[in-house]
Amino acid sequence: MDTPPPRRIAFIGGGNMASALIGGLLRAGRDPAVITVVEPSEAQRDKLAQAFCIQAQPDADARLADAATVVWAVKPQLFAEAAAPCVPFVGAALQVSVMAGVRCAAVARASGSARVVRAMPNMPALIGQGIAGLFATAEVEDAARTEVDALFAPTGASLWLPCEADLDAVTALSGSGPAYVYYFLEAMMQAAVEMGLTEAQGRLLAQHTFAGATALAQQSPLPPHELRAQVTSRGGTTFAAISSLDDSGVKAAFVKALHAARQRAAELGRA
Ligand SMILES: NC(=O)c1ccc[n+]([C@@H]2O[C@H](COP(=O)([O-])OP(=O)(O)OC[C@H]3O[C@@H](n4cnc5c(N)ncnc54)[C@H](OP(=O)(O)O)[C@@H]3O)[C@@H](O)[C@H]2O)c1
Known part of the structure; x- marks a missing residue:
């Protein structure tokens, strides 16, 4: 044949x-x-x-x-x-x-x-x-x-x-998603410099933290909020940071941002 x-x-x-x-x-x-x-x-x-x-x-x-x-x-x-x-x-x-x-x-x-x-x-x-x-x-x-x-x-x-x-939701999550990660990396690097580290040191620490935390989340059966709880002891440093984020409404603002991205994807599809 x-x-x-x-x-x-x-x-x-x-x-x-x-x-x-x-x-x-x-x-x-x-x-x-x-x-x-x-x-x-x-x-x-x-x-x-x-x-x-x-x-x-x-x-x-x-x-x-x-x-x-x-x-x-x-x-x-x-x-x-x-x-x-x-x-x-x-x-x-x-x-x-x-x-x-x-x-x-x-x-x-x-x-x-x-x-x-x-x-x-x-x-x-x-x-x-x-x-x-x-x-x-x-x-x-x-x-x-x-x-x-x-x-x-x-x-x-x-x-x-x-x-x-x-x-449209995929576009908001993973299509645009790399930009959100870079946005957080930028913020971590800015804070690093404000705290006296060099930009290169801030970049190294921030990038490895994202890569390592994501790899751990992929390997772990635990949902993200439980992994977060494991590094957040009441009154500790992470607790201070997360409390500050919550006081500023960062999670709600981030969720709103993804809705805005999905809305824009839908509008572009109709154009
Ligand atoms: N890059 C990403 O991360 C990403 C993620 C998701 C989706 N996408 C989608 O993937 C598509 C391509 O993105 P890209 O980043 O690869 O863009 P790109 O690097 O600009 O590639 C598009 C290519 O198409 C060529 N082109 C222009 N007019 C053409 C024609 N009439 N016939 C054939 N080829 C033509 C362009 O040539 P010239 O440079 O001469 O114009 C260019 O080399 C986009 O629709 C984008 O929405 C990209």
């Missing part, structure tokens, strides 16, 4: 997120020859060639029609412009979009394919430690979901969601 030809995958846009996915596929053993990239920037095409030995093409053409999967990885505001020249070639493929805020219906309309998976990855995908929320339209078959799992697995963890609207 003849072996079927390898499934080809095309990326529209060859920037940061596409590079994270392509790098992951290659590390997982995918043949670079099955990957097509449409990328108008010559500098970016050179980067792809150097990093991955992939010859990206500046424009869409009939070679795209061989792709079983098309990954949309352009900025959301450039989607319509990027899609127009691809439309004649991509209608039979599974469409995977990593574009923030672009609804499945919009991808289906622009591509001519109802088989759409929408993903919300996050920035640590660039180092294989991201988490992606995934949603598939009803037309996406199980084999295609498996293909999508293989696409995102090298970039970190992933989570399938039953409703597309859940992706």
Whole structure:
């Protein structure tokens, strides 16, 4: 029996997120020859060639029609412009979009394919430690979901969601989430300097504290509030800090901030 030809995958846009996915596929053993990239920037095409030995093409053409999967990885505001020249070639493929805020219906309309998976990855995908929320339209078959799992697995963890609207919450939690962590790191570093440490010392202490505390939470069966209780003895230093945070309403303000992010994600999806 003849072996079927390898499934080809095309990326529209060859920037940061596409590079994270392509790098992951290659590390997982995918043949670079099955990957097509449409990328108008010559500098970016050179980067792809150097990093991955992939010859990206500046424009869409009939070679795209061989792709079983098309990954949309352009900025959301450039989607319509990027899609127009691809439309004649991509209608039979599974469409995977990593574009923030672009609804499945919009991808289906622009591509001519109802088989759409929408993903919300996050920035640590660039180092294989991201988490992606995934949603598939009803037309996406199980084999295609498996293909999508293989696409995102090298970039970190992933989570399938039953409703597309859940992706707005994912955007608020993990999509925007790295910025919240950096915000807290900034605050810890500012306090470090105010208390006489150097910025570098503050950064080292703050980063290791985040990494270590998160790793411990991942390994522990205890919920975060119990882990916190373990380092908070009444009248002690941590107690003083948490009491100060509570007096300033920091937790409530943080929860409100995530609601604002989800609201904005929903608005952008409607735009
Ligand atoms: N990076 C993240 O952490 C992250 C997280 C979640 C979701 N996303 C989503 O991922 C998508 C890509 O983000 P990114 O950070 O990878 O952006 P990026 O680095 O700017 O990559 C987008 C690439 O698309 C290219 N492009 C522009 N117009 C094009 C066209 N007509 N046809 C084909 N390619 C075109 C751009 O080239 P030029 O530079 O010449 O414009 C650029 O190289 C966005 O929709 C974003 O919402 C990213």
